[in-house]
Amino acid sequence: MAIPFSVHVRDEEEARAARYRATPPPPSSSSSTSTGGDGGGRGCRLVLFSHGLTGTGEENSIFCASLARRGYVVASIHHRDGSSCRAPSHVVGGDCTYYAHVPAGDDYDPRYRLRQVHVRAGEFLKVRSWLVGGGGGGDSAHDGDDDDDAGRHRRIVLDQIRPHLANDGCGGTIAAGFSYGATTAALAATLEPDKFRCAVLLDPWLHVDYSSRGVEFDFPPEAFGKGWPDDDDDDEEEEGADAGRMDGKVGLRTPSVFISSSQFRGYEKLYGATRRLADRINSHVDDDDDEKNDENDALRGGSSRRDRNRAEMHVIPDTVHSNFCDVVFWLPRRMARKVFRLGDADAYDAHEEILDKTVRFLRRF
Secondary structure, eight states, rough: OOOOOOOOOOTTTTHHHHHHHOOOTTTTSSSSSSSSSGGGOOOEEEEEEEOOOOOTTTTHHHHHHHHHTTHHHHEEEEOOOOOOSSSSSSSSTTTOEEEEOOOOOGOOOHHHHOOOOOHHHHHHHHHHHHHOOOOSOOOOOOOOOOSSSSHHHHHHHHHGGGGGGGSSSSEEEEEEEHHHHHHHHHHHHHHHHHEEEEEEEEOOEEEEGGGGGEEEESSSGGTOOOOOOOTTTOOOOTTTHHHHHHSSSOOOOOOOEEEEEEEHHHHHHHHHHHHHHHHHHHHHHHHHHHHOOOOOOOOTTTTHHHTTSSSSSEEEETTGGGGSGGGSSSOOOOHHHHHHTOOSSOHHHHHHHHHHHHHHHHHOO
């Protein structure tokens, strides 16, 4: 069973794409954080990738490696908030963190995921801050902490990565994620919009619908310019609740590409939320363009700026949620189709199309 380390990207820049595929990662690259390409002489863009619910930082390795082969530094995060099936310890010999099951039925807490996604977004922002240096996300202390083995390892990783990064400030980072990871990336870009240039949201989980409790809301609410839904059963203020109730209600404005499975496309409420978020981003782009429009705008590239900052939506035909992570390559095709209930799409073709649409979008920036 062949596992595609990298796949073909179809576009008019075939020669450039071929050059990316032929360029091996530099000798100093590590398995936890991949680098590749030449970045067009400008250095490489940093992609932060967040995994899905019950997933790990390794379940999208093929997608991340394919991006690294095309000139991006890609860092995949192991979330330690209880949303991963297994997150390794950052300390040698430390305990792993395993999935924390959520009470169901009458014991279900609608705020659990709201609080959890803020923890995940905080981890996302801390990793960005640590990799690029400087503030934001709250934790730059690791930058100078080399007193133990873990600290020395961090310094080695930073020495490998930072020379490859594009020198365009922290706003050049790309927020990316799959499923719950896409939710996390969207929230991080909403809370710290100046830290990210664009976002890649793969089969995003953007709506919570727990009908038995009468709970239903777009997720995360902050990305939609909304506060947390009211809960009449709990009037006490909780830690993190103030962060959830945004005063400005600006919402996500970062240019984003939404790539969905046909399975998620079939869920009316979920895909409706995806469309609303994309429309919200585009409405901000149109409003900003109207404010800045004058008779010389076209000469200054106003229309191209507007087109570049707009959101895109794509659906990969005949796919299910599992087509967006590596599990589809873990077993022979016929067995994988039964075990993971795959759609009719060929796993390799689907992966190629997902990467193709991602790369096309990223080349706008």
